[in-house]
Amino acid sequence: MWLKLAWKNLWRNKHRTAITTAAIFFAVILSVAASSLQDGVFDNFIKNMVSYYTGYIQIHQKGYWNHQVLDNGMIRDSSYESRISNQKNITAIAPRIESYALASFKDLTKGCMVVGIHPEEENKITALQNKVTSGKYFDHKSGNTVILSEGLAERFGLQVNDTVYLISQGYHGALAAGKYLINGIVSFGSPELNDQLLFMPLHTAQEFYSAPDLVTSYVLGLKSDKYLGSTVSKLRHISGETYEVMSWKELLPDVDQHIKMDKGSMSIILGILYLLICFGIFGTMLMMMVERRYEVGMLVAIGMKKGILAMLFLTESIFTVIIGSVAGLSCSIPLVYYLKEHPIRIGGEMAETYERFNFEPIFPASTDPSIFITQGLIVVSIGLLLSMYPVITVFKIDPVKAMKK
Structure with a gap:
């Protein structure tokens, strides 16, 4: 009954529901696209660097790297x-x-x-x-x-x-x-x-x-950098003490440090994006509660328990978050795959620099499934956390003041 009542309440005001759902919808698309481009750019950069000369992994006789x-x-x-x-x-x-x-x-x-x-x-x-x-x-x-x-x-x-x-x-x-x-x-x-x-x-x-x-060395290629850690561990196990197994991070420590710094900067940008998402979702929920203030006050005044009303609002919010997230993920998947097949091309001096190193001047997107899952869960978590605002508002509402126009 609760689910049916919450569902009907959602579509009682389609305009309000559409605005709230749209905020979550675009939040999911933005977070997935940003994270996908970030991972894609770094993966492509690593691929370019290791394919330039060093490879993903090198194996040497023990002691060779220090005395070549x-x-x-x-x-x-x-x-x-x-x-x-x-x-x-x-x-x-x-x-x-x-x-x-x-x-x-x-x-x-x-x-x-x-x-x-x-x-x-x-x-x-x-x-x-x-x-x-x-x-x-x-x-x-x-x-x-x-x-x-x-x-x-x-x-x-x-x-x-x-x-x-x-x-x-x-x-x-x-x-x-x-x-x-x-x-x-x-x-x-x-x-x-x-x-x-x-x-x-x-x-x-x-x-x-x-x-x-x-x-003097075996140079190894990998399907993807995400397999680097597990592959190095397995190779060290089968190599014993006779050989030294080194990943590109050990071979190119300066490049690894540069990537870590860039990822740190991108994490700050993603943090700002999540903050904007919070404001966007919270703004729509604030608008929703302002519009329904009289309705809530009247329901409390005629005897409806605040706990029941809060549960109803929470269920509505959960429905809204789920609908927006599912719709956002459904649209972000083809968008990300399109950006992978048709990557953003770099122009100007930066493109010339890339081409001088025989790198393709592009910003591709990553289609790693974990990106969709992680970003979807983050936005859902933000939405559910902000869904507590209507619940808190219901418990704090004064029906007399709420019904005053």
Whole structure:
């Protein structure tokens, strides 16, 4: 009976009910859209950063990260690689061998970082093939060929099909020397990487350093950053004390700190949004109680108990909150999916900066189901909390004063 009476009361004044429901409806849409864009932008930023070079996770021989020399590398273990690749959230595992060498052309010499890569797996993680500006990427026929970063090539005045000479110290002090045909040139937005990287196929790098089957790191790709913590824990469990497993947060602590600061700023903005939502919902409920003040006073005056009347008002408020929240969630879902498929595009200088780093200049939305659930519950909680205002008003009302016009 209470539910039926409360439901009929709602539609006794459709205009008033529509205004209150609309306040909650738009509150849900705003909170979901803001949270979705926040998560989407940060997820996209993290994806761009880790796909630039580091990957989501790296695995090294214990102690390698603090003292990065070939002698601290590890011999490839097919069974260990298989256990890594069997983790359900890992999308790629790219072995690398990284070390320094002196590159020489004519009378010019410059230090560079040699990175031996598995072409197919590396491309899955860093999309290195997309960064090639001239020449071509490695294929299965690539032998003694290399790909130079753009800044390094300009320093030497090298072009595709030229030859570069390398000399370095190999594994266990062996002499490393060789000449290599330039297969392509890649461009990095970061000057630090663009001025020093030289890529070669993994087997070629192992031959150059006299280090058969040696790698210095495994670089891993993930489906999403939300799986980072659980995946790192599992990998550390299967790696034991032999290997060190490091997430991108440990590899790029400055970036992690920057993201935390930005998230803190966004939390303040969301807090202000929730405050505005509170004022919006409270304003409609205040209006409702002012309009119904005479009605409440009369009902109390003729003998209706305030507790029963308060329960009726609370039920009406709950109905209003639920209707507005469900309607808001129903409309926010297609809106968020639209923003994911058609993300907000950045223009101007910021877009140029993104493109220089080979990042797509967009602000995408996240469609993580937890966003809809969390924001829906927050707005419902705010609505239910503010629903106590009509209840308190009923208990405090003076029927004589309420019926005075």
